[in-house]
Amino acid sequence: MPELKFTMSMSLDGYVAGPNQGLENPLGEGGRALHEWAFATRTFSEMQGRPGGETGLDDDQARLWNENVGAVIMGRNMFGPVRGPWPEEAWNGWWGDEPPYHTPVFVLTHHPREPVEMQGGTIFHFVTDGIEAALERARDSAGGRDVAIGGGASTAQQYLRAGLVDRMRLHVVPVLLGGGERLFDGVDGVLADFECDELVSSPAVAHYTFQRRKST
Amino acid sequence: MPELKFTMSMSLDGYVAGPNQGLENPLGEGGRALHEWAFATRTFSEMQGRPGGETGLDDDQARLWNENVGAVIMGRNMFGPVRGPWPEEAWNGWWGDEPPYHTPVFVLTHHPREPVEMQGGTIFHFVTDGIEAALERARDSAGGRDVAIGGGASTAQQYLRAGLVDRMRLHVVPVLLGGGERLFDGVDGVLADFECDELVSSPAVAHYTFQRRKST
Numbered sequence: 129m130p131e132l133k134f135t136m137s138m139s140l141d142g143y144v145a146g147p148n149q150g151l152e153n154p155l156g157e158g159g160r161a162l163h164e165w166a167f168a169t170r171t172f173s174e175m176q177g178r179p180g181g182e183t184g185l186d187d188d189q190a191r192l193w194n195e196n197v198g199a200v201i202m203g204r205n206m207f208g209p210v211r212g213p214w215p216e217e218a219w220n221g222w223w224g225d226e227p228p229y230h231t232p233v234f235v236l237t238h239h240p241r242e243p244v245e246m247q248g249g250t251i252f253h254f255v256t257d258g259i260e261a262a263l264e265r266a267r268d269s270a271g272g273r274d275v276a277i278g279g280g281a282s283t284a285q286q287y288l289r290a291g292l293v294d295r296m297r298l299h300v301v302p303v304l305l306g307g308g309e310r311l312f313d314g315v316d317g318v319l320a321d322f323e324c325d326e327l328v329s330s331p332a333v334a335h336y337t338f339q340r341r342k343s344t
Numbered sequence: 345m346p347e348l349k350f351t352m353s354m355s356l357d358g359y360v361a362g363p364n365q366g367l368e369n370p371l372g373e374g375g376r377a378l379h380e381w382a383f384a385t386r387t388f389s390e391m392q393g394r395p396g397g398e399t400g401l402d403d404d405q406a407r408l409w410n411e412n413v414g415a416v417i418m419g420r421n422m423f424g425p426v427r428g429p430w431p432e433e434a435w436n437g438w439w440g441d442e443p444p445y446h447t448p449v450f451v452l453t454h455h456p457r458e459p460v461e462m463q464g465g466t467i468f469h470f471v472t473d474g475i476e477a478a479l480e481r482a483r484d485s486a487g488g489r490d491v492a493i494g495g496g497a498s499t500a501q502q503y504l505r506a507g508l509v510d511r512m513r514l515h516v517v518p519v520l521l522g523g524g525e526r527l528f529d530g531v532d533g534v535l536a537d538f539e540c541d542e543l544v545s546s547p548a549v550a551h552y553t554f555q556r557r558k559s560t
Contacts, residue, residue: 302540324518
């Protein structure tokens with residue numbers, strides 16, 4: 129059975145982005161520190177079309193990001209800083225002409241927009257009828273593979289509250305951001321449904337994998 | 345220079361105790377899961393006067409709890425569930441006749457009480473004039489060794505906000521409690537002063553050690 133899953137880098141005090149996110153600072157203040165471990169990996173270098181990068185435990189974890197992912201869902205904040213109706217001048221995401229998804233990507237928004245086809249197989253679809261509809265369309269287009277929630281925190285929380293998430297992979301970095309966007313806000317009732325099936329660490333980050341308990 | 349430090353077991357969603365703490369359930373609902381890793385160690389068995397217990401990485405970390413600790417400070421909630429003026433029938437803590445501290449312990453309270461001497465070297469002092477006064481008395485009685493904050497979250501937060509904490513050792517268990525008492529609430533401004541100097545993990549728990557940055 130294909131899963132709905134997500135992967136996030138989180139500070140030890142629970143933030144997945146720093147404060148004051150915006151066009152100049154998409155990860156928020158201090159948010160880059162959440163991802164330094166990932167930037168160092170060979171997987172990330174390959175995604176950027178660059179040579180080098182470290183192999184080992186952290187790279188093995190980064191390698192799992194796109195494993196068996198057939199479609200992606202993301203919130204509009206993850207897609208870009210644009211608010212309200214889509215402007216004439218197109219915003220096509222943070223990732224340049226060839227985004228690292230290489231699958232259909234369903235962007236949750238209140239404002240309709242025609243799909244945008246990027247290089248490398250990524251197609252952005254804009255979904256205005258809610259998270260269940262987006263999930264249905266993502267599953268239909270995933271070709272039997274998993275659907276990944278690309279972020280951000282608010283989108284992950286909506287799917288958690290709806291009881292639809294099967295797996296979470298949390299990369300917890302030894303950093304205290306002291307502010308920003310918290311992953312585990314407003315989802316207290318649903319977290320008891322998850323159990324950890326793996327915990328490993330490097331000196332740079334601890335990787336926790338949680339699975340939804342199978343209902344009997 | 346002796347340090348002020350604390351050690352806490354925390355869920356991955358940031359809780360150091362479950363909801364609804366009380367006499368019957370001092371760790372709160374689900375709170376026991378925060379400490380299972382510790383209960384399994386040889387160090388914990390020795391503290392209980394029992395044989396056995398596991399050695400290895402988690403035990404090495406547990407061994408650090410009392411290392412170089414000359415005095416302990418704790419909040420009244422950590423000391424017991426009693427509220428208001430001290431009753432006739434004495435509450436002498438959760439730990440029986442011989443508490444595991446073996447040092448002076450300074451209990452923060454609004455209600456004066458005479459010191460209580462327990463077996464094994466633990467003496468409970470009751471401090472009514474605030475956290476700085478308690479720290480001063482603890483340092484005076486620590487014989488040049490460190491002062492440990494025994495808990496709970498609220499006491500740790502007060503010392504964090506006052507900028508007095510030098511070191512935190514956080515044992516982060518792969519459990520999502522979904523409610524309870526959060527360690528990192530109301531301390532956002534001060535956490536940027538800390539940096540991690542060690543991260544290690546077993547399959548049961550990741551151990552993060554943070555040190556206050558040295559001011560230049």
